[in-house]
Amino acid sequence: MLTLNQLTHSYVQPGRQRERTRFCFDLNVEAGEIVALLGPSGAGKSTLLAMVAGFLAPDSGELIINSQHIERQLPSERPLSLLFQDHNLFPHLSVFDNLGLGLHPGLKLTREDKEKIVVAAARVGIQPYLDRLPEQLSGGQKQRVALARCLLRNRPLLLLDEPFSALDPALRNGMLALVKSLAREHHTTVLLITHSPEEALKIADQCAFINQGQIQVVGPTREVLENPQHDALKRYLGRV
Numbered sequence: 001m002l003t004l005n006q007l008t009h010s011y012v013q014p015g016r017q018r019e020r021t022r023f024c025f026d027l028n029v030e031a032g033e034i035v036a037l038l039g040p041s042g043a044g045k046s047t048l049l050a051m052v053a054g055f056l057a058p059d060s061g062e063l064i065i066n067s068q069h070i071e072r073q074l075p076s077e078r079p080l081s082l083l084f085q086d087h088n089l090f091p092h093l094s095v096f097d098n099l100g101l102g103l104h105p106g107l108k109l110t111r112e113d114k115e116k117i118v119v120a121a122a123r124v125g126i127q128p129y130l131d132r133l134p135e136q137l138s139g140g141q142k143q144r145v146a147l148a149r150c151l152l153r154n155r156p157l158l159l160l161d162e163p164f165s166a167l168d169p170a171l172r173n174g175m176l177a178l179v180k181s182l183a184r185e186h187h188t189t190v191l192l193i194t195h196s197p198e199e200a201l202k203i204a205d206q207c208a209f210i211n212q213g214q215i216q217v218v219g220p221t222r223e224v225l226e227n228p229q230h231d232a233l234k235r236y237l238g239r240v
């Protein structure tokens with residue numbers, strides 16, 4: 001469903017002209033799979049997502065979604081939705097309108113659209129708050145709204161960059177369970193950046209360990225995390 005073939009971004013830090021830092025990613029994901037991206041801070045996890053989302057143009061390499069090369073597509077044209085830790089909602093719009101933007105950028109909503117919004121809101125448990133502004137919601141409720149908007153967009157790929165890391169553990173687990181069941185229902189492919197091996201074990205079919213700008217290990221989550229073979233991964237997991 002998703003292929004990254006030597007997808008590369010490199011940069012030179014100002015004042016360090018001789019050192020070029022290079023991120024180069026190879027990855028194959030099957031349709032409907034949930035993949036956790038794990039690795040130390042600064043390893044390149046967000047850089048990988050930014051290239052897939054189209055916010056960062058790769059220097060070289062291929063990016064293929066459902067057999068289509070999408071390297072040149074604008075972010076808005078790509079068949080995906082995104083969820084970050086914050087800044088997911090428009091503060092001056094009601095929850096209902098924030099959800100409506102998932103269906104129509106100009107909020108020209110048909111009666112059918114409005115029904116879909118109510119159904120999606122109910123699915124993530126925020127139906128009572130449709131008239132509120134985001135500032136009148138808790139952090140967990142805001143992320144539910146953002147997730148419902150992803151649901152309404154109904155794109156085949158969902159990119160999550162530590163979306164629930166600001167939430168308490170119990171809420172975080174609830175949100176992960178919700179993402180997992182929604183992804184299974186809609187056969188959505190998911191890339192999830194997380195700092196937590198426990199989180200990866202709960203939700204992900206596959207786990208990719210990113211270190212020093214590369215995917216150094218990838219495989220079934222349990223295999224990768226419960227019996228790590230790679231030295232850097234062992235160190236990251238505190239198993240040495």
Ligand code: ADP
Nearest residue numbers: 010011013039040041042043044045046047048
């Ligand atoms: P992660 O999400 O794994 O923590 P990131 O992908 O956000 O890591 O970042 C990798 C590092 O590379 C960051 O420290 C970022 O500032 C740096 N970086 C990436 N691209 C550039 C660039 N074009 N110029 C300067 N620094 C960059």
Ligand code: MG
Nearest residue numbers: 045046047161
């Ligand atoms: Mg990051």
